[in-house]
Amino acid sequence: MTQKCWIILGATSSMARAFANAVADQGANVILAGRDMEDLKRSATDLTVRGVEAVAMKFDARDSATFGPIIARAEQMEGVINAAVFVGSMPPQDAIDADPRLIDGVIKDSHTGPATFLTQLAPIIEVRGAGTVVGVGSVAGDRGRIGNYVYGSAKAGFATYLSGLRNRLTRSGGHVVTVKPGFVDTAMTWTVEGMFLVAAPEAVAKDILKAVEKQKNVIYTPFFWRYIMLIIRHIPEFIFKKMSI
Amino acid sequence: MVWKTTEYSGWGRVRTATAELARPERASTLKNTLADTICPAIGNCRSYGDAPLNDGGRAIDMTRMNRILDFDAGTGIVTVEAGVTITTLANIFAPQGWLPAVMPGTGFATVGGCIAQDVHGKNHHKEGSFGQHVLSVTLLNGEKRTVATPDRNAGLFRATMGGIGQTGVIAEAKLQLKPCPGDVMMVTEQRAENWDAHLALLDASQASYCVGWIDATATGASLGRGVVEEAELAAGLLPKAKPSKSVPMNAPNFALSGPIVRTFNNAYYRRVPTSGRSSVKRIDEFFFPLDKIHDWNRLYGKRGFYQFQNVVPLDQADALKAMLAEIAGAGLASPLAVLKRMGPGRAGPLSFPMEGYTLAVDFPARDAAPELIGMLEDMTVDAGGRLYLAKDALATGPAIKAMYPEHGDWVKAVNKADPDHAFETDMVRRLDLRTAGGAS
Numbered sequence: 001m002t003q004k005c006w007i008i009l010g011a012t013s014s015m016a017r018a019f020a021n022a023v024a025d026q027g028a029n030v031i032l033a034g035r036d037m038e039d040l041k042r043s044a045t046d047l048t049v050r051g052v053e054a055v056a057m058k059f060d061a062r063d064s065a066t067f068g069p070i071i072a073r074a075e076q077m078e079g080v081i082n083a084a085v086f087v088g089s090m091p092p093q094d095a096i097d098a099d100p101r102l103i104d105g106v107i108k109d110s111h112t113g114p115a116t117f118l119t120q121l122a123p124i125i126e127v128r129g130a131g132t133v134v135g136v137g138s139v140a141g142d143r144g145r146i147g148n149y150v151y152g153s154a155k156a157g158f159a160t161y162l163s164g165l166r167n168r169l170t171r172s173g174g175h176v177v178t179v180k181p182g183f184v185d186t187a188m189t190w191t192v193e194g195m196f197l198v199a200a201p202e203a204v205a206k207d208i209l210k211a212v213e214k215q216k217n218v219i220y221t222p223f224f225w226r227y228i229m230l231i232i233r234h235i236p237e238f239i240f241k242k243m244s245i
Numbered sequence: 246m247v248w249k250t251t252e253y254s255g256w257g258r259v260r261t262a263t264a265e266l267a268r269p270e271r272a273s274t275l276k277n278t279l280a281d282t283i284c285p286a287i288g289n290c291r292s293y294g295d296a297p298l299n300d301g302g303r304a305i306d307m308t309r310m311n312r313i314l315d316f317d318a319g320t321g322i323v324t325v326e327a328g329v330t331i332t333t334l335a336n337i338f339a340p341q342g343w344l345p346a347v348m349p350g351t352g353f354a355t356v357g358g359c360i361a362q363d364v365h366g367k368n369h370h371k372e373g374s375f376g377q378h379v380l381s382v383t384l385l386n387g388e389k390r391t392v393a394t395p396d397r398n399a400g401l402f403r404a405t406m407g408g409i410g411q412t413g414v415i416a417e418a419k420l421q422l423k424p425c426p427g428d429v430m431m432v433t434e435q436r437a438e439n440w441d442a443h444l445a446l447l448d449a450s451q452a453s454y455c456v457g458w459i460d461a462t463a464t465g466a467s468l469g470r471g472v473v474e475e476a477e478l479a480a481g482l483l484p485k486a487k488p489s490k491s492v493p494m495n496a497p498n499f500a501l502s503g504p505i506v507r508t509f510n511n512a513y514y515r516r517v518p519t520s521g522r523s524s525v526k527r528i529d530e531f532f533f534p535l536d537k538i539h540d541w542n543r544l545y546g547k548r549g550f551y552q553f554q555n556v557v558p559l560d561q562a563d564a565l566k567a568m569l570a571e572i573a574g575a576g577l578a579s580p581l582a583v584l585k586r587m588g589p590g591r592a593g594p595l596s597f598p599m600e601g602y603t604l605a606v607d608f609p610a611r612d613a614a615p616e617l618i619g620m621l622e623d624m625t626v627d628a629g630g631r632l633y634l635a636k637d638a639l640a641t642g643p644a645i646k647a648m649y650p651e652h653g654d655w656v657k658a659v660n661k662a663d664p665d666h667a668f669e670t671d672m673v674r675r676l677d678l679r680t681a682g683g684a685s
Contacts, residue, residue, distance in 0.1 A: 012270070012271060013270075014270055014309060017270075036271060036273060038272065038273065039271040039272060039273065042272065042312050042314055042326070043312060045312070045313065045314055045315065046312035046313045046314070049313045049316045049323075049337065050313075050337055186270075187268070187269075187270050187274070187309075190247070190249055190267075190268055191247065191248070191249045
């Protein structure tokens with residue numbers, strides 16, 4: 001079997017950690033990339049004890065100087081190089097309303113930062129003729145809502161980027177999976193009110209891995225969010241604009 | 246904001262609390278959380294009563310602090326974040342030839358919880374308690390970080406083993422694992438037709454792991470009948486894991502009514518042939534038989550249940566038999582009852598184990614249960630035995646203090662480590678555990 005390597009961006013999140021555990025269980029080596037190096041080193045040791053090669057590397061979506069070393073490291077690794085993007089930030093909408101300059105950061109974290117990284121990675125996938133990119137968007141990107149439309153718009157932009165990247169990589173044997181999680185039980189959502197049907201990060205990771213194996217294009221996880229969002233997308237704008245959901 | 250108002254309960258679901266919980270996922274967040282509020286830590290809440298509860302206060306959920314920080318494959322010494330579960334350790338290390346030296350009855354217990362209750366397993370008579378295999382603990386108290394070992398900060402270390410979280414947040418622990426030849430168990434089961442036969446089998450056992458399932462509904466000549474399981478770690482082919490199931494909702498009260506329990510117990514007893522039998526089981530299947538049924542506590546309905554567990558000295562076996570007679574006569578018992586012979590091993594002043602016999606029985610939370618349990622508590626005191634804080638929801642402070650002769654030492658160590666009483670929980674307040682007893 002060909003050796004696989006997964007680059008995990010935003011690897012300190014619980015969803016990313018669950019996904020890293022899942023690919024490590026299958027024997028893939030892992031590059032854990034993110035900002036909190038002390039924490040990433042703990043996760044890397046944990047994966048090493050489980051029997052795979054794991055390293056921690058600095059990745060800051062707002063600092064493109066951190067991208068090059070990760071790409072260089074991946075290039076040295078043998079086999080198929082894959083990447084999973086879990087980065088993103090969601091300041092409360094009222095914080096953004098009070099300081100609109102926050103918007104730049106949200107767009108960098110959730111869209112332009114990872115898009116820049118993936119565009120640098122794409123040639124490696126094309127040269128090797130294989131490799132999967134997992135991009136984690138959000139159901140929030142399907143329609144702008146009063147509660148988090150800046151975050152939603154960043155995720156919508158990222159989803160469109162992923163669609164184009166899929167179009168590009170499929171020509172050379174690569175693949176892109178767009179993942180739209182609903183409510184997941186993470187640190188980001190811990191204190192958010194009004195959550196329902198909350199999924200465990202481990203369940204989401206399992207869904208993503210299955211989608212990678214089956215080369216799905218766009219998945220909702222848990223699956224029923226496809227139908228919830230189908231309904232939400234089809235509410236006529238003249239009604240939707242008066243709703244607060 | 247990291248605090249979320251949550252209603253939660255112990256595993257028995259009789260006692261509940263509403264508290265603000267934080268659930269850090271990184272060491273830096275844990276540190277910041279404690280800098281914000283010093284409060285007790287909780288794990289997977291597998292203690293039955295109110296040990297994990299802090300009604301009206303705050304608590305730190307440690308279940309996402311669950312990584313392995315270091316492992317030496319040569320010595321079997323592992324350092325972990327305290328939220329890692331026993332099942333995780335067994336799954337990772339058994340294929341590498343190592344196993345937690347002490348495995349409690351549920352693999353969902355976290356290492357922090359195992360230390361806080363100084364838990365024991367089916368090998369207590371050989372290996373002692375969980376805390377006896379802990380090489381060091383890292384305790385957090387606000388900004389302060391203290392490492393305690395059996396040699397360094399020894400008093401604090403001992404007070405932490407079985408110390409129900411009162412010495413600080415257990416953030417990390419270093420454990421000595423035990424070599425294991427493979428990841429299966431060779432299990433021998435034998436019927437014991439009554440109390441005397443049951444004790445005789447337990448007394449005679451030379452096995453590394455030994456436990457008796459007891460039919461706590463059998464009366465008269467069959468009082469104390471059960472099935473004694475003995476097991477050794479072994480190498481062999483791994484039987485396929487059965488998929489886990491879950492109890493989707495609270496069962497109605499008749500689900501565990503007298504006739505149903507008696508019928509179940511009878512069938513459970515008779516499934517083992519009179520000549521006994523041997524089989525190969527998976528490690529998880531042997532150690533954590535109930536973990537395959539997620540949320541099995543819902544079988545007791547929304548009122549929940551009590552688990553009573555005591556231990557009495559070896560020479561008080563007759564007193565324990567008298568207690569069993571009371572239990573069987575009351576007709577309240579559930580299918581889940583265990584009899585085991587314990588060794589002397591214990592790691593701290595509030596550790597449960599003593600050399601003797603331990604009995605654990607579940608009771609649905611019907612009106613008659615507290616009275617029966619109160620009587621059993623009195624009989625345990627008279628027998629010179631003690632109750633297990635991991636299970637208790639009903640005992641009184643004076644009784645508990647009388648059962649734990651080193652309680653006074655523990656109070657001194659704990660009040661020194663936590664002079665502001667920031668780590669107190671509902672259990673500590675109910676039993677007034679942070680005050681030295683006047684009785685002794």
